[in-house]
Amino acid sequence: MIYLSSSNRVRLTSSEMASLWSEYINHTHSSCMLEYFIAKAEDDEVLEVLNKTYQIIEISKDNTKRILESENVPIPMGFSSQDVDVNAPRLFSDSFFLLYIKNLSRVMVASCGLMFTMSTRKDMREHFKECLSKSSTVFDNVSDVLLNKGLYTRPPVIEPPKKSDFVEDKDYLNGINLFGDQRFLNAIEISHVFGNIEANVIGNALTKGFGQTADLKEVREFMENAGGLSEKIINLLTQFLSGSQLPAPMPSDTQVYNSSHPSFSDRLMMYQITTLSAAGLSDYATSLATSQRNDLKRHYMDLIDDTVKLAKKAENIMINNSWKEQPPQQDKIKL
Structure with missing residues (x-):
C-alpha cells in the first residue's frame, strides 16, 4: 500500500484517527486470543483456520501501526504476551474456536465496512477496503470448515410465500x-x-x-x-x-x-x-x-x-x- 508523502499529506480526520486507533487495539487483543487458541487446538483443519486468521490479523496490525507512526499518533498500549498464557490448561474446545472466529470475522466485516465509509483520504479508504476484504476471507475460511464438520448452525428455513403482498391491517x-x-x-x-x-x-x-x-x-x-x-x-x-x-x-x-x-x-x-x-x-x-x-x-x-x-x-x-x-x-x- 502506498501512503501519501509527508510533503503533500492531508491530515487525518478525527474519524480516520479513531478508526485506526480502535483497529490497532482490537488487533492486539485478537492476536492474544489466537495465540492461545493455536497453542491448544488439536484438529488440523481448525489449526489451519486459526493460523491463517492470525497471519491476517498480524499483517493488518503492522500496517495500522505504520500509519499511526507516520501520522505521529501515539501507539496505543493494546495487549501483548503479558496478557495471555499459552501454557495454561485448555479452557475451550476446538469447536468453540471455530465459532469464536466466525463471530470475530462477522464483527470485523461490520466494523471495517463502517471505517471504510467514514474515511476520506484515498489511502485510508484503501486500507480499510483491504481490511474488509481480509475479514471476508476469514469468514469464508471458517464457514467452510464449520460446514465440512457439520458444526455450522444454519438459520431456520421457511417456505416462501405464494405471492407478494402488502400489510393491510x-x-x-x-x-x-x-x-x-x-x-x-x-x-x-x-x-x-x-x-x-x-x-x-x-x-x-x-x-x-x-x-x-x-x-x-x-x-x-x-x-x-x-x-x-x-x-x-x-x-x-x-x-x-x-x-x-x-x-x-x-x-x-x-x-x-x-x-x-x-x-x-x-x-x-x-x-x-x-x-x-x-x-x-x-x-x-x-x-x-x-x-x-x-x-x-x-x-x-x-x-x-x-x-x-x-x-x-x-x-x-x-x-x-x-x-x-x-x-x-x-x-x-x-x-
Missing part, C-alpha cells in the same frame, strides 16, 4: 394475524432473532470460561452477571423462535473446560466483554429498527437497556483498575 404490527391468531415472525425478524441468539451463545461460553479463571473477585462476579444476561437473552429470543415453530441455536457446556488457571489477564477479558457488549448494542438497535412486531420491539428496547447497564459496570471496573486506554481527543486551546 395494523394488527400485523401487534403480532396478530387477520383471524386473531399470533402472527409468526417474518423472515427479517427471524434473521435478527437467530443472529442475536447465536452471538449470545458465544458470549455465554466466554463469560463462563472467564469467570472460572479471573483473578479478581469483582471480575469473577461481573462475568457471572454477564453470563446471566446472555442466558436471559438466549431464553427470551428462543421463545420467539419456538412460538413460530422454528429451531434455535443452543449453547453447549462441552465448549468450556473446567480449568481454573488464568489463560488471559483480567484486563484482556474485561475488554473482550466490552467489545461484545458494543457489538450487541449495535445488533439490538438494528434489530429494533427492522422488526415489525411490537412485542419484539419492546423486548429489544429492554435488552438495549440491560446491555447498557452491563457495559457501564464493565467500564467502571476497567477505569477503577487503570485498564481503560483513553482515545485521542482534541486538546483545549489556550487563549
